[in-house]
Amino acid sequence: MSPAELDQLTSEWLDKLQESGYRRTDRCEAIVRAILASPRAMDPMELFDEARKDIPRLGLVTVYRTIQKLADLGLVERLHQEEGCHRVLPATQGHQHFLVCSSCGTVTYFAGDNLAGLFETIAAQTGFEIQEHWLQLFGLCPACRPA
Amino acid sequence: MSPAELDQLTSEWLDKLQESGYRRTDRCEAIVRAILASPRAMDPMELFDEARKDIPRLGLVTVYRTIQKLADLGLVERLHQEEGCHRVLPATQGHQHFLVCSSCGTVTYFAGDNLAGLFETIAAQTGFEIQEHWLQLFGLCPACRPA
DNA sequence: CCTGATCTTGAAAATCGTTTTCATTTTATT
DNA sequence: AATAAAATGAAAACGATTTTCAAGATCAGG
Structure with a gap:
């Protein structure tokens, strides 16, 4: 994905969040971008580390809250793991x-x-x-x- | 399963544990019996409550340790759940x-x-x-x- | 059946991932 | 700008599980 495409898609996700009554914030944008930029499924701590490159004062709690919002809107799916934490992926159309x-x-x-x-x-x-x-x-x- | 069958199977599992170098203890027997007696998949706390009817001074830690041993020997399988803890089931032949x-x-x-x-x-x-x-x-x- | 070596145990504390609380800051609306 | 509502971070709480450690039980050898 090109940088321009990433910006575009990130913006679309923020629009959808906003349409659902959530506010547009820099934290949320950084987290969304980190999810979309990665070809891998990331766990909350990995997203935290990644997004903190943009927003050094970001709190881990905000990552958890943002994942929850995105999951509520169906924008991400959670991937279950044998042990420990789960990972987050952009959701695709239909059940995959x-x-x-x-x-x-x-x-x-x-x-x-x-x-x-x-x-x-x-x-x-x-x-x-x-x-x-x-x-x-x-x-x-x-x-x-x-x- | 009849009480006699339950005793039989419980004893077989304890034999297998013993063959693998583990010792035969009353705690282990109570936990194994609880797993085998239930038609449901039980989580560690449920097993604890059940086995404590036999061994009131049983510790929850022992339940976790026993599940681990049984899983190592392939006698039980763990069932994953969306939230919280996992449940334990007697393993069947082959992958099910x-x-x-x-x-x-x-x-x-x-x-x-x-x-x-x-x-x-x-x-x-x-x-x-x-x-x-x-x-x-x-x-x-x-x-x-x-x- | 003693007796030590080794395994098992329970209580308490530690850990790990996650959620809640709460006072403060931001955002969207007036 | 002024306000109401939502978002945030720090710290504490939380639930499930694991570790630590001292005491107790089991097993093999004498």
């Missing part, structure tokens, strides 16, 4: 699934169209009414695979 | 996936045979080498579905 590189953390999305049929089968077999699903794959991305 | 009732917590397993093909497709499309996957479904079990 994650493919996470266990070496460098790069995240790729994939659509789970094929899954609908599987879920119907499972629902029929078990009698459950399926409401939600979590699918995350872990592996090595092309760059991290041994040659 | 969970179907969790969001109302009563009952857990059903299902095999993900159909998934292998999907994962191959995704690997081919993305260039990732897939190492591990997490699939958990949430919904309402037959008993909790509105009639």
